[in-house]
Amino acid sequence: MDGLELCYLSAGELSRLIKNQDVSPVEIIDAHLARIGETDTTLNSFITLLPEQAKAAARRAESEIQAGDYRGPLHGVPVGLKDLFNTGGVRTTSGSRIFDTFIPDHDCTVAARFQQAGAILLGKLNMHPFAYGPTGENADYGHMHNPWNPELITGGSSGGSGSATAGGQCTITMGSDTGGSVRIPAALCGIVGLKPTYGLVSRHGLTPLSWSLDHPGPMVRTVEDAALVMNAIAGHDPNDVASSREAIPDYTTALTGDVRGLKIGVPREFFEAPLDPEVAAAVQQAIGQLEDLGAIVTEVSFPLFQHAQAISGTILMAEAAAYHRDLLAKEGDKLYPPVRIRLEAGLFITAIDYLKAQQARSVFNHETLQLLTDVDLLLGPTEPVTAPPILAELVQAGEQTIGTTAALTQYTRPYNITGGPAISVPCGFSESGMPIGLQLAGKPFDELIVLRAAHAYEQATNWRTRRPPI
Amino acid sequence: MPGDNPIRRDAFLYLAAQAGLDTNSPHLDELFPYVQSILSSIRSLDDIEVGISDPDMAFNPSPEDK
Numbered sequence: 001m002d003g004l005e006l007c008y009l010s011a012g013e014l015s016r017l018i019k020n021q022d023v024s025p026v027e028i029i030d031a032h033l034a035r036i037g038e039t040d041t042t043l044n045s046f047i048t049l050l051p052e053q054a055k056a057a058a059r060r061a062e063s064e065i066q067a068g069d070y071r072g073p074l075h076g077v078p079v080g081l082k083d084l085f086n087t088g089g090v091r092t093t094s095g096s097r098i099f100d101t102f103i104p105d106h107d108c109t110v111a112a113r114f115q116q117a118g119a120i121l122l123g124k125l126n127m128h129p130f131a132y133g134p135t136g137e138n139a140d141y142g143h144m145h146n147p148w149n150p151e152l153i154t155g156g157s158s159g160g161s162g163s164a165t166a167g168g169q170c171t172i173t174m175g176s177d178t179g180g181s182v183r184i185p186a187a188l189c190g191i192v193g194l195k196p197t198y199g200l201v202s203r204h205g206l207t208p209l210s211w212s213l214d215h216p217g218p219m220v221r222t223v224e225d226a227a228l229v230m231n232a233i234a235g236h237d238p239n240d241v242a243s244s245r246e247a248i249p250d251y252t253t254a255l256t257g258d259v260r261g262l263k264i265g266v267p268r269e270f271f272e273a274p275l276d277p278e279v280a281a282a283v284q285q286a287i288g289q290l291e292d293l294g295a296i297v298t299e300v301s302f303p304l305f306q307h308a309q310a311i312s313g314t315i316l317m318a319e320a321a322a323y324h325r326d327l328l329a330k331e332g333d334k335l336y337p338p339v340r341i342r343l344e345a346g347l348f349i350t351a352i353d354y355l356k357a358q359q360a361r362s363v364f365n366h367e368t369l370q371l372l373t374d375v376d377l378l379l380g381p382t383e384p385v386t387a388p389p390i391l392a393e394l395v396q397a398g399e400q401t402i403g404t405t406a407a408l409t410q411y412t413r414p415y416n417i418t419g420g421p422a423i424s425v426p427c428g429f430s431e432s433g434m435p436i437g438l439q440l441a442g443k444p445f446d447e448l449i450v451l452r453a454a455h456a457y458e459q460a461t462n463w464r465t466r467r468p469p470i
Numbered sequence: 471m472p473g474d475n476p477i478r479r480d481a482f483l484y485l486a487a488q489a490g491l492d493t494n495s496p497h498l499d500e501l502f503p504y505v506q507s508i509l510s511s512i513r514s515l516d517d518i519e520v521g522i523s524d525p526d527m528a529f530n531p532s533p534e535d536k
Contacts, residue, residue, distance in 0.1 A: 198528060212528035242528060310514045317508070329490030333497070344501055345508045347489040348477065353512060358525030360518040365526060419528065 003031035007168035008467060011225040014171060015073035018065065025065070025076030029058040029120060032078045036122070036169045039470055042150050044142045045164040047083045047093055049123040054078070057120045064118070073228045075118030080170040082158045083124040084131060084207040085216075087111050094207040095127040095157075097140040098327070098334050108205020109237045110174060110216055117232040122170055126160030129336045131176055131209040132320060132343065133157055134184050134408040135390075139336050143390050146189060147468035148434055152387035155185035155408065157209075161219045162189035167470055172229055173219045178209045179312055180412025182217040183424040187382035187437025190426045190466070192454070193219045194226040197444045198419030199244035201230075202237035210319040211242075213312065213416045222464060223425065223455040227251035230447065246445050254451035257459050260294030264440075264453070265375035267302035273410055274397035275384045282428030282436040283381045286457060290379075293456055300371055302378070304364045305414060309406060311364055312413040314349060314357035321346025361417050368418045372443045377453055382424040382437030384410055411439060420444045425454045426463040435463075476509035 006014070006028055017023040033051050040046055061076040081087065084094045086104035088111075093099045107115065114121070126144050128136055136144035136159025144159035146152040147167035154162045158175025162185025165173045175182040177195040186193025194217045201216045208214055218229035230251040237243045266287060271280060291297050321328070324343050332340055371378065384397045384407050395407045415422035420443055427438035438457070442450045458464060477485075482502050487493050491501075 212526075304518070307514060307518055310512050311518075314512045314515060325489065332491070333495075341501060341504050344489075344491065345505050347491075348482070348485055348505045348509065349512070353515065355525045356515050356520065357512075358527070359520040359523045360515055361526040362523040363518060363520055366523075 003034055004168065006031040007035045009171070010222040011074065011077045011171050011220065011228055012222065014077050015075070018076045019070055021065065025058040025061040025120060026055070028076060029054050029078060029122070032122060032169060039167050039169060042470060043145050043147060043163045043167050043169070045126055045144065045160040045167065045169055046080070046123045047095070047126050047141050047160070048091055050090065050121060054120050054122050061118055061120065071118035074114065074232050077119050078122045078171045079114050079119040080122050080125045080161065080164050080173040081111060082127050082161050082173070082175050084127065084176060085111055085174060086205040087121065087124065090124065092124065095129040095131070095138055095141065096335065098331055104205070106205070109202035109239060110233050111205070113233045119172065125158070125164055125173060128157035128159060129339045130207065130324065131157040131178060131181055132339045134180060134405055136185065137336070137338070137391065145390070146387050147470045148190060149387070150470070151389060152434065153188065153390050155188035155387065157181040158219060159185050162186060162191065165189070165191045165219050165221060166468055168467070172225060175217060175219050176206060176209070177215045177217055177416065178213045178316060179409045179416055182215070182219055183382050183412050183422060183437070183439060184408050186219055186424040188387040188435065190435030190463070190468070191219055191221050192223055192226055193217065193424045194230070195415060195422045196230065196234065196447060197244070197421050199242045200234050200246065200445070200447070202240040202243055204237055204239035208323050210316040212319060213316055215416065223451055223458050224252065224255055226423070227255060227451055249448060251447060251451060254448040255455045256452060257456050259290060259453050259456040262295045262377065262449070262453060263375040264290060264295050264297045264377045264379050265300035265371060266297060266379050267305060268299050269302050269305045270380035270411065273384065274400040274402050274407065275381065276386065276397050278430045279381050279384060279386065279436050283438055286427040286438045287379065289460055290453070290457055293460055295453070297379070298375065300375060302367070302371060304367050307360065307364065308414040308417060309409065311357050311360045312417050314353055315361065317342070317346035318349040318354040321349070365418050368414070369443065376442065376449050378441045380411055380439055382411060382439040383408060386430045386432070386434035386436060415441045418444070421447045421450045423450050423454045425458055427461070428463065429466070476506055476513070
């Protein structure tokens with residue numbers, strides 16, 4: 001098998017080859033490092049690459065597996081972490097030159113769990129500075145570029161995670177999602193992105209953007225890989241005050257391919273919002289395919305959807321400003337200007353408005369849970385548009401021209417408010433060849449249902465087999 | 471403070487100083503209209519009937535954690 005083929009195998013496929021010793025972790029890491037060498041001058045996915053560390057880890061993994069000490073499906077599989085996941089002994093910049101030399105002295109919980117599972121860290125991935133933006137801009141380390149068309153954005157804030165996974169540079173990447181930062185680049189880069197239930201994956205050792213909205217999640221090329229990653233990283237962590245003690249299932253049990261009788265609601269408000277007709281058509285086609293598979297799809301109403309931006313935006317701005325207040329006072333002029341001004345604006349949100357937004361969040365969550373008593377899942381587009389040009393301030397969504405940030409977070413923010421699981425899976429391509437994402441969302445801790453529906457749809461289509469031209 | 475002028479410039483400068491920002495910086499001339507637009511946009515929160523709902527508390531443990 002040639003190197004490029006290895007780079008486009010899923011973690012599930014690689015794990016079966018590794019377990020049978022048909023392929024060595026050393027071959028896999030070498031292939032990925034070669035791929036990164038060929039493509040990263042274009043994509044700019046990595047802030048820090050760890051070739052020697054990764055090669056040494058691959059040799060150790062090879063020895064362990066040859067000695068019969070196989071740890072499980074992630075053993076020997078390449079992983080990349082968004083550069084706000086602390087890694088002991090490896091610099092962690094949060095996407096800002098201010099932290100260019102910051103080297104944490106210990107791993108975040110997610111990194112430690114990947115290491116326990118035998119995954120191999122390839123490097124730290126580029127991101128919108130401090131995760132505060134949905135496009136994948138970064139003046140300090142260079143903008144991220146979409147593998148399907150490098151003139152266009154990856155989406156963000158986990159843009160390097162999106163481009164690395166879609167571009168065959170890394171099998172598994174991790175992002176963090178506060179207003180859509182896993183699902184936005186997943187949709188725009190044509191991969192799978194899962195925002196798990198709040199509290200299911202530890203935030204310990206991640207640079208916060210908004211304590212009550214941050215969700216770490218996997219960005220991968222198949223739904224099976226999302227399940228495999230969740231098996232490795234989900235579960236209680238006493239170091240995270242919000243960590244859940246919910247029992248952790250085997251997430252791969254969701255991969256049945258059977259959605260017969262599953263009730264899926266499609267909020268009509270999603271199609272009344274600004275929306276590109278090509279995206280709408282792809283999502284409608286996906287609805288038809290899920291119906292063909294036996295799902296029961298009904299139209300529902302989600303009136304508070306229109307207020308998601310105000311609720312989420314108010315909470316996010318206040319919490320982000322609170323976390324970064326000292327940095328703004330001391331080194332604000334070193335920040336990327338669009339991020340600086342967003343952070344500073346949060347200093348002017350009153351406590352009354354913050355708490356009003358949290359009250360509204362309670363009402364929003366009540367309405368969403370009511371909807372999810374009648375149906376198992378809510379479905380809609382992940383993004384109203386395909387990837388726009390880098391630094392575009394406005395996008396055209398159907399007949400409306402709207403701000404890029406508002407557009408890109410339009411459908412993702414509701415599920416940061418609720419904290420429930422939401423996944424983006426590829427559901428088509430535009431005429432210009434850019435990926436389109438389908439979003440499925442469920443009740444808190446209903447990951448099995450979300451993964452089940454996403455996997456059944458994925459297996460009934462062949463979108464995952466397409467590769468970007470890079 | 472509903473309306474087109476959700477914060478006066480003198481109040482903005484006072485709060486900026488309290489937050490440790492350099493109030494002599496020309497950057498504040500850019501920040502002021504941005505803050506006004508943000509504070510205007512979040513007034514749509516007033517359209518949501520919250521009644522006597524408690525604020526959501528994301529960090530509250532679930533009942534089985536207590």
